[in-house]
Amino acid sequence: MADPAPQKILAFLTEKWGDKDCQMCGKGPWQVQDKVFQLSQFHHGNLVVGGPLIPVIPVTCTSCGNTILVNAIISGAIDPGTEEQEKKA
């Protein structure tokens, strides 16, 4: 996965999230990963190549570890075209 544009992620989170504290511990602060991770469908432990993937950016509370996954395409961190190309590679 290509590195996302950190400034796009931060702008998106600032707009949607604002300055809300962590739901679990009520503290924070949040730490945004500068890499995109991916969720793949569960196949009883087997790795399925070419299956559907969901690109996500983990946002972690540095106080308690609560981690929220933000969709990398919807947040504008990566563009869907780039993701398609990388899946085929």
Ligand SMILES: [Zn+2]
């Ligand atoms: Zn927390």
